Amino acid sequence: MAIAGTMFLAASAQVASATTEPPTTEPAGTEPAGTEAMGTEAAPDASGAPAAAYEIPSGIEGEIVISGSSTVEPISGAAATAFAAVNPGTAISVEGPGTGDGFARFCAGEIDIADASRPISDEEIQACADAGVEFIELKVAIDGLSVITSAENTAVECLSFVDLYALLGPDAVGVSNWTDAAAQADEIAGTVTDLGAVNTPYPDAELTVTAPGEESGTYDSFVELALLPVAEALGEEETAARLDYTASPNDNVIIEGISANPGSLGWVGFAFVEENLDVVRPIPVDGGAGCVEPTAESIASGEYPIARDLFIYVSASKLAENPALEAFVDYYVNGATTALVGAGEGQVPYVALGAEDLAATQAVWTARTTGVAAEEAAAEGTEAAAAETTAAATETTAAG
DSSP: OOOTEEEEGGGOOOOOOOOOOOOOOOOOOOOOOOOOEEEEOOOOOSSBOOOOOOOOOSSSSSEEEEEEEETTTTHHHHHHHHHHOOOOOEEEEEEEEOOOHHHHHHHTOSSSSSSSSSOHHHHHHHHHHTTHHHHEEEHHHEEEEEEEETTOOOOOOOOEEEHHHHHHHHGTOOOGGGGGGGHHHHHHHTOOOSSSOOOOOOSSSOOOEEETTSSSSSHHHHHHIIIHHHHHHTTTTTTOOOOOSEEEEHHHHHHHHHOOTTTTEEEEEEEHHHHHTTTEEEEEEEESOOOEEOOOHHHHTTTTSSSEEEEEEEEEEHHHOOOOHHHHHHHHIIIIIHBBSSSSTTOSSSSSSOOHHHHHHHHHHTOOBBBOOHHHHHHHHHHHHHHHHHHHHHHHHHOH
């Protein structure tokens, strides 16, 4: 996996063929493993069927700069390692300061690709437009935001959205013991009845919160998906996480903070939890349909209530200037999203796109569609399929 500021230089890799096999990946903040010889097998697709191997073109030269989400960083880092291994003349840097910071650099024209754990905001779209930066939005994977505590904390078995709001919402400032949040949770539960039952009484233990900061798309997604529904049910139009917690853009720092404190609480992307189950424990979450543990299956099915799409944003203007960028993104979309993402050994443990979403992403890239296009393309594809079904049904009825 890539680390912040790491440069992937293919000259140091040994390559047996030009067809990729998932390289070994590691959590952010660790050194990337040595690149192994590339095989000819591709990972299964979302349906379980073997995916066609994608042959990375060789002889590509150039530089590519990627910045943004620390959650997407492992995927981009793995893709960069595999691509650079076949192309000694290509240098790819990948860093993960956070989605917001990545978009700031992207809209300023400083980088080629922005990794993002949330869709680009209206303000960021305007910033790009003001700077003349057109972008291609590509969905590349699905992630579940795991609510975590120390592996030592076995007292907390499940947390509902109401619990999370009482413990981590704006009114939790100053709450330093789990029990101190119980009264507010019970009070909210009297009004908000469809976002999960409260799990009071909470343990009598010090509450230490470590989580992503406001520059992170992971922060934005957690607030939007887990805290905002409760706030809106209470009549508030917007909300935020409590201000008095230890914030970090580095997921490994968050894991360290959570593991070091028995009464800890926080949240990170699914992949970082899967890599650290010996020191942290994911807490099942109840969004109104019962307690659900974050797993690849529950995230893919939509059963887990705190899931979000992961994206890369490609600078359309830089594509014309940098042939290496086009070749790399072509591999990313047609090879890396299938071969490098999943639950297999050496893969980045997010949830790979299903067939429909993958086809929509590939269609956007093939057409070089600029703007917020991925969801629109998926919607158009669904509408087209529905139209075909209706037409077929009409023909059948007429024939009968």
